[in-house]
Amino acid sequence: MASWLPETLFETVGQGPAPSKDYYQLLVTRCQIIFRWWKISLRSEYRAAKPGETKESHEDFLENSHLQVQVALIFGARILDYVLNLCQGKYDFLERLSDSLLLSIISYLDLEDIARLSQTSHRFAKLCVCDQLWEQIVQSACDTITSDMRALAEDIGWKQMFFTNKLQLQRQLRKRKQKRESLRRQHQP
Incomplete structure (x- = not known):
């Protein structure tokens, strides 16, 4: 399964802790x-300093506590933990799936599970509120989606449309239709 992985497993950049202005890159x-x-x-003593680089195998990094401390200070303990897991061969394959595939999978979840999933990471939080997901959910819940419904969803968003009750939805669709007809009448000679 590791052969499915790209050559670059992880990359991040950051600035050193204050008052430092130094920049760092970590590539796994x-x-x-x-x-x-x-x-x-x-x-003046640092103006001529050239960029530096350290390369270590995963095994050497796991034994290099000095470099681990530097990574934790610059990028944080969570990044260090993630890198340590990568070095130990513990890969997060779910995180590597494309957004479109994840959206397809998420669309089969119950609403409560979608709410819980949205709290697990920034990526899932964005996916769980995106219009693509809620359009799929609305399409699976409705027999037909009219062009008026689609236009309304573009205005208010698919998630809002899903949670709007039927009476409110019908009223909003009727208002849109009346507005369109009055605009059409105004432009007729």
């Missing part, structure tokens, strides 16, 4: 960790 490939830094300073 299938076989090594690459840690790069660029010194940014107004102090």
Whole structure:
């Protein structure tokens, strides 16, 4: 299964903790960790400092507590934990699925499960409120979707349309239709 993985497993950039202005990059490939830094300073002794780079195998990184501490200080403990898991061969395959495939899967969940899933990560939070998902959910719940319904969904959003009760929805559709007809009458000679 690891052969399905791309060469680059993870990449992030960040700035060192204050007052530092130094920039860092952390790159995790299938076989090594690459840690790069660029010194940014107004102090004369650091102006000529060249960018630096450290490359380590996954096994060496797991034993290098100094580099682990640097990664934790710059990128945070969660990133360090994620990188340690990658080095140990613990891959999050779900995180690597495309948005369109995840949306298709999510559309089969119950509403309560969608609400819970939206709280698990920033990515799932965005996916669980996106119009693509709610359009799929509305289509599975309705027999037919008219062009008026589609136009209303573009105005108010598919999620809002799903949670709007039928009476309110019919009233909004009727208002849209009346507005369109009055505009048409105004433009007739």
